[in-house]
Amino acid sequence: MISTLAAHFREGTDDPVTALERALAAAERAVPDRSIRCLVPDAMERARASTQRHQQGAALGPLDGIPLVVKDCIDVRGLPTTNGTRVPVPAAERSATVVERLEAAGAVIFAKANMHELGIQPTGVNPHHGTPVNPWDGGRIPGGSSSGAAVSVATGIAAAAIGTDAGGSIRVPAALNGLVGLKPTFDAVPSGGVARLTHDLDHVGPIAWSADDCAALFEVLAGRTLERDVAVGTPALVADLFEGADAEVASAVRAAARECFGEVPEVRAPVTAWASAIEFVIVGEQAFQLASDLLRNHAGLLGHDTRTILRLGGALPPSDRRRAARARQALTAELERLLEQHGLLLGPTTGTPAPLLHPLARRLGELDTRTMARLAAQTFPANLSGLPACTVPCVREGLPLGLQIIGRRGDEARVLAAARVVEAKYPPRRPPRYHGGERVKVTHFQKA
Amino acid sequence: MHLPPPSPPIRGFLLRLLARLTAFAPLRRLILIKLRRDTGIARLPELDG
Numbered sequence: 157m158i159s160t161l162a163a164h165f166r167e168g169t170d171d172p173v174t175a176l177e178r179a180l181a182a183a184e185r186a187v188p189d190r191s192i193r194c195l196v197p198d199a200m201e202r203a204r205a206s207t208q209r210h211q212q213g214a215a216l217g218p219l220d221g222i223p224l225v226v227k228d229c230i231d232v233r234g235l236p237t238t239n240g241t242r243v244p245v246p247a248a249e250r251s252a253t254v255v256e257r258l259e260a261a262g263a264v265i266f267a268k269a270n271m272h273e274l275g276i277q278p279t280g281v282n283p284h285h286g287t288p289v290n291p292w293d294g295g296r297i298p299g300g301s302s303s304g305a306a307v308s309v310a311t312g313i314a315a316a317a318i319g320t321d322a323g324g325s326i327r328v329p330a331a332l333n334g335l336v337g338l339k340p341t342f343d344a345v346p347s348g349g350v351a352r353l354t355h356d357l358d359h360v361g362p363i364a365w366s367a368d369d370c371a372a373l374f375e376v377l378a379g380r381t382l383e384r385d386v387a388v389g390t391p392a393l394v395a396d397l398f399e400g401a402d403a404e405v406a407s408a409v410r411a412a413a414r415e416c417f418g419e420v421p422e423v424r425a426p427v428t429a430w431a432s433a434i435e436f437v438i439v440g441e442q443a444f445q446l447a448s449d450l451l452r453n454h455a456g457l458l459g460h461d462t463r464t465i466l467r468l469g470g471a472l473p474p475s476d477r478r479r480a481a482r483a484r485q486a487l488t489a490e491l492e493r494l495l496e497q498h499g500l501l502l503g504p505t506t507g508t509p510a511p512l513l514h515p516l517a518r519r520l521g522e523l524d525t526r527t528m529a530r531l532a533a534q535t536f537p538a539n540l541s542g543l544p545a546c547t548v549p550c551v552r553e554g555l556p557l558g559l560q561i562i563g564r565r566g567d568e569a570r571v572l573a574a575a576r577v578v579e580a581k582y583p584p585r586r587p588p589r590y591h592g593g594e595r596v597k598v599t600h601f602q603k604a
Numbered sequence: 605m606h607l608p609p610p611s612p613p614i615r616g617f618l619l620r621l622l623a624r625l626t627a628f629a630p631l632r633r634l635i636l637i638k639l640r641r642d643t644g645i646a647r648l649p650e651l652d653g
């Protein structure tokens with residue numbers, strides 16, 4: 157956890173160089189997991205500079221020296237941004253704004269994390285670079301599209317990760333890996349230097365072990381301070397978000413919400429219930445526009461599923477786009493109205509625990525609209541409305557599940573305050589597959 | 605939630621075939637009919653923004 161590491165750095169019982177050596181050793185042990193795509197060459201230099209600052213009592217803040225990974229759709233100077241594809245791309249000439257902000261705060265970004273191709277599906281399956289192994293059950297999908305980001309945190313490689321989310325791509329893998337993930341308010345975090353799936357659904361945000369860690373990262377990413385003592389009030393459960401979820405998921409999330417917040421009322425959001433269809437139209441249309449060059453020049457290098465989704469998305473009739481745009485406005489108004497009354501809205505993050513990974517999907521990808529919707533129908537509304545939302549673990553045994561908390565525009569402080577209430581009752585759990593620990597000699601990534 | 609109706613996942617040979625067929629506009633339009641049904645887009649109501 158960031159807070160624990162930072163405390164050890166302050167006390168002098170640990171230092172950023174040693175922390176980075178442990179992270180690199182864990183990455184080396186985790187090579188078969190496919191969560192890390194490549195290492196950042198100047199990370200050790202940054203860790204040494206950070207260690208020096210700590211020794212001189214001149215640390216830059218809570219992130220100084222913390223080893224982080226970023227999803228491979230975020231530019232890091234000198235490295236190619238594959239965006240999950242196998243299309244050859246030149247090295248980025250400069251880092252994304254969020255990377256610059258994190259490095260200015262002293263963070264040590266040491267690796268880029270694997271992801272679903274173009275971030276176009278929430279499963280995290282990647283036939284090109286390998287599918288990151290779900291540390292809770294290797295036979296299941298890791299969740300995506302920030303799959304490698306979540307797996308690298310859950311398995312003890314990185315203290316935290318930065319992902320992106322156009323339909324649940326931070327919250328879904330965070331939930332399936334037992335982590336906290338925050339999708340901030342739309343445009344709260346700058347997206348310069350980040351490859352986008354869509355024009356107005358993409359968000360950059362943190363995946364970490366705790367709400368406090370997410371808050372520390374968000375403050376640097378967004379360049380603003382969050383109030384810590386915010387009253388949570390009485391949130392409401394959105395009944396429509398539970399419909400279509402597995403019975404075990406619905407009952408676990410309802411029970412957790414009542415244990416943490418008392419007798420919470422249930423409210424209806426009938427337009428929100430159409431989020432899947434609305435999201436499919438908007439992602440289909442915008443992803444086709446943004447990836448049209450890729451499709452024209454490198455179609456053969458894209459996955460069969462990605463190519464199919466892009467082509468079909470581009471062929472949707474204007475009447476679908478018009479209906480989806482109007483429904484999106486109605487959905488946003490509906491959620492904002494409910495938030496005026498209740499402050500926070502709750503629901504499951506996913507409708508299912510991590511689904512099984514089919515061997516054919518591992519090799520060639522898959523197109524499974526039903527599974528896509530069961531994984532991300534509950535996360536789509538916060539992307540469509542641009543409202544902040546986070547996931548926090550809400551079970552004590554078995555496969556991880558997430559409770560989703562949606563807040564008013566710009567009210568990340570209250571969203572994370574509610575997440576703290578939940579994590580006090582449901583502390584983080586370490587998965588069976590974990591690579592953190594001792595240092596080893598790093599060899600694999602030097603060849604890569 | 606208005607979730608897509610159950611439909612079999614497309615993998616392996618079928619997925620390769622689908623990717624090839626969608627390269628041709630007339631076939632793409634036919635496949636789109638199934639996609640719109642499978643994703644619930646066809647049932648999306650007219651709403652006032």
